[in-house]
Amino acid sequence: MSVAYPVVPRYAEIDQQGVVFFGHYLTWCDEAFTAFQAAVGYPYPEMIADGVDIQIVHASLDYGSSVRWGDEVSLVVENEQVGTTSISSRVAVRRRSGDAWEDAVTVHLVHVCVDATSFTKVPVPPRLAEALAASRG
Amino acid sequence: MSVAYPVVPRYAEIDQQGVVFFGHYLTWCDEAFTAFQAAVGYPYPEMIADGVDIQIVHASLDYGSSVRWGDEVSLVVENEQVGTTSISSRVAVRRRSGDAWEDAVTVHLVHVCVDATSFTKVPVPPRLAEALAASRG
Amino acid sequence: MSVAYPVVPRYAEIDQQGVVFFGHYLTWCDEAFTAFQAAVGYPYPEMIADGVDIQIVHASLDYGSSVRWGDEVSLVVENEQVGTTSISSRVAVRRRSGDAWEDAVTVHLVHVCVDATSFTKVPVPPRLAEALAASRG
Amino acid sequence: MSVAYPVVPRYAEIDQQGVVFFGHYLTWCDEAFTAFQAAVGYPYPEMIADGVDIQIVHASLDYGSSVRWGDEVSLVVENEQVGTTSISSRVAVRRRSGDAWEDAVTVHLVHVCVDATSFTKVPVPPRLAEALAASRG
Numbered sequence: 001m002s003v004a005y006p007v008v009p010r011y012a013e014i015d016q017q018g019v020v021f022f023g024h025y026l027t028w029c030d031e032a033f034t035a036f037q038a039a040v041g042y043p044y045p046e047m048i049a050d051g052v053d054i055q056i057v058h059a060s061l062d063y064g065s066s067v068r069w070g071d072e073v074s075l076v077v078e079n080e081q082v083g084t085t086s087i088s089s090r091v092a093v094r095r096r097s098g099d100a101w102e103d104a105v106t107v108h109l110v111h112v113c114v115d116a117t118s119f120t121k122v123p124v125p126p127r128l129a130e131a132l133a134a135s136r137g
Numbered sequence: 138m139s140v141a142y143p144v145v146p147r148y149a150e151i152d153q154q155g156v157v158f159f160g161h162y163l164t165w166c167d168e169a170f171t172a173f174q175a176a177v178g179y180p181y182p183e184m185i186a187d188g189v190d191i192q193i194v195h196a197s198l199d200y201g202s203s204v205r206w207g208d209e210v211s212l213v214v215e216n217e218q219v220g221t222t223s224i225s226s227r228v229a230v231r232r233r234s235g236d237a238w239e240d241a242v243t244v245h246l247v248h249v250c251v252d253a254t255s256f257t258k259v260p261v262p263p264r265l266a267e268a269l270a271a272s273r274g
Numbered sequence: 275m276s277v278a279y280p281v282v283p284r285y286a287e288i289d290q291q292g293v294v295f296f297g298h299y300l301t302w303c304d305e306a307f308t309a310f311q312a313a314v315g316y317p318y319p320e321m322i323a324d325g326v327d328i329q330i331v332h333a334s335l336d337y338g339s340s341v342r343w344g345d346e347v348s349l350v351v352e353n354e355q356v357g358t359t360s361i362s363s364r365v366a367v368r369r370r371s372g373d374a375w376e377d378a379v380t381v382h383l384v385h386v387c388v389d390a391t392s393f394t395k396v397p398v399p400p401r402l403a404e405a406l407a408a409s410r411g
Numbered sequence: 412m413s414v415a416y417p418v419v420p421r422y423a424e425i426d427q428q429g430v431v432f433f434g435h436y437l438t439w440c441d442e443a444f445t446a447f448q449a450a451v452g453y454p455y456p457e458m459i460a461d462g463v464d465i466q467i468v469h470a471s472l473d474y475g476s477s478v479r480w481g482d483e484v485s486l487v488v489e490n491e492q493v494g495t496t497s498i499s500s501r502v503a504v505r506r507r508s509g510d511a512w513e514d515a516v517t518v519h520l521v522h523v524c525v526d527a528t529s530f531t532k533v534p535v536p537p538r539l540a541e542a543l544a545a546s547r548g
Contacts, residue, residue: 008305010301010304010305011152011153011158011304011305011308012152012158012160012161012301012304014152014153015148015149015151015152015153016148016151016152016153016155016206017464017466017530018153021148021149021438021441022437022441022467022470023149023434023435023436023437023438023440023441024149024434025434026433026434026437027284027286027432027434029434030284030285030286030432030433030434031282031284031285034285045344053428055428055474056433056474057473057474058471058472058473058474059433059470059471059472059474060469060470060471060472061469061470061471062468062469063466063467063468063469063470069153070319119428145442147438147441147442148441148442148445149438149441154327154329154393158301158304159300159304159330159333160297160298160299160300160301160303160304161297162297163296163297163300164295164297164421164423166297167295167296167297167421167422167423168419168421168422171422182481190291192291192337193296193337194336194337195334195335195336195337196296196333196334196335196337197332197333197334197335198332198333198334199331199332200329200330200331200332200333207456256291285426285427285432286426286432286434286435288426288427289422289423289425289426289427290422290425290426290427290429290480292427295422295423297423298423343427
């Protein structure tokens, strides 16, 4: 299962070259990941209430084509792997091109689970691990 | 006394029209106000340690000329008034034009003092009120 | 006629105080104004194609209550006045509170119309002036 | 040769967890890279005037420790490699810890050179290639 999260590129996000400034994709990915977490069945606020937070430890972005103002954009999030304390995700930033969707930017994210108070690493909560595993099914 | 706070416009802040996106000036003003507060002698972290925080209640911006990438920019902050719980400031966003500085954007800010924990309004701390009054002297 | 433009506060927009950083509302207003312009019948890209662009000359914001992560937010845009070259708008940033909507931040914006190439002031295009007047009807 | 570019974390860049939102480091890197390019002797505006622009094609970030408001931060930029059309850079986001500097985030960037008008790939200009090679010397 993947989740497609629609994004409307904001005028403020377009730079002088007429394309989305390259750092802003991570802001979009963060929103899309939160939507993904809710979609698999363990919304972020519930996880926080359970005493677990997540932090990013790695992000990589491969920029293919550019996204422009007015483009119809969708971020497709998939879980790739669940480790002891870490979660690896793939986010495809797609933009509509006629009837098709093109991958514009491909992002990989690695989060780790941390205690929501002390911010020390903790195992991925079973509820989240199972929900993510099911999403890969 | 006023404080001149230098800002280097970031490429990410320039929009498709080739000028700083109009919302970003408030981010600059926030940094400049913090510098101003330190310069008058009551740095923000000390005020927080004393249990008082500030929140914005009003901002107005008059946009004259545009700021572009590569412009040399300085924000000049002055206190205008100190009320029972509020502080009014003027921030001139200036850019160098040859040997002179031109006002590009003029901003007025009104902050209120709040309890740093409960976020309810509190009087302006005497230490801050006196420092600001002295700055106007 | 007003237009209600939904906004999902981004995690990146929430500051250390747990509320939306006060400058980001202008980014939201910009998106909402563009949606408003399309809704009244003269989308921004068509106006640009007709050789007319708009620039902000004034913005003022009155901050009432705070917007937090997870809040349901809607920006309600209304035209207030159309001048020779200027357009005045009111934007209410509302957040849902139970069954009701509360005004969190009230924004006034004044744009001027400019030539899309030279950026010199031009009269408000009749098509836009009429569309805005009709929206007030 | 590396270039150390100072950054003052902005209050608006700090999120609800009390740390710099993870996407903002790329904005800092962009500013630092521009400073680096000037320092090696081929400022970006001169390259644009010569008809060559650069675009990001890859970025990866490894997040170690967090950067907080009030931290003293420096971005250290080094060239890693110059290809036919591409430039690989390493940026260490360092924060002061007592008398030492700690790497907080390590970033790798790959840019490609493009024609400043058509945005099609072009070889790295010899002037830039030589300047970068000299910086590695």
